[in-house]
Amino acid sequence: DAGVIQSPRHEVTEMGQEVTLRCKPISGHNSLFWYRQTMMRGLELLIYFNNNVPIDDSGMPEDRFSAKMPNASFSTLKIQPSEPRDSAVYFCASSTHMTGKETQYFGPGTRLLVL
């Protein structure tokens, strides 16, 4: 099993540019989560999907952030326009609803730096 795959692993961009982060969950998992981690705010849940449907996006900081999950094997988190305060590590995680196996598995993260 390849685990959760995220791309890119590192992204450096300039303020005002659009940033798209990508995630491929573990095959067969039906929940997907996007997190942001910073020194100041720790690990924050941005949004999560069940069976490709967004369930809770209350953690999305503002309208500049959007997330989609067009199918069970792909999700994107988009920031448009990006700002320096968006600099963080963004994690994607997936899990299954199979009884006894409800655990979140994390991708390696995307380190985003907005100049």
Place this chain on the structure above:
Amino acid sequence: AQTVTQSQPEMSVQEAETVTLSCTYDTSESNYYLFWYKQPPSRQMILVIRQEAYKQQNATENRFSVNFQKAAKSFSLKISDSQLGDTAMYFCAFMKTNTGNQFYFGTGTSLTVIP
């Protein structure tokens, strides 16, 4: 609302010694799951151990074990024979059942293993 509290921001332990990391949580649920995750300097989030609330037996994984006290809502992690590779941030997490596997994370404990 669910809350997870890790009251020790930083800890250190001598190599080969034993250390215990504390975690408390607040919930009105009777059935749930608890987790410890390790985040080394690489920033990868790695599952260390998982406990199901309906199981009275404490979970163990090699040198890692938990002390789960359901009535006290306490879930501490014990690391035996500490190794330099155990140096990392450790996060405690709580998950209700039947909620799409949403996690609630503590703020983390930074553990340093001293040679």
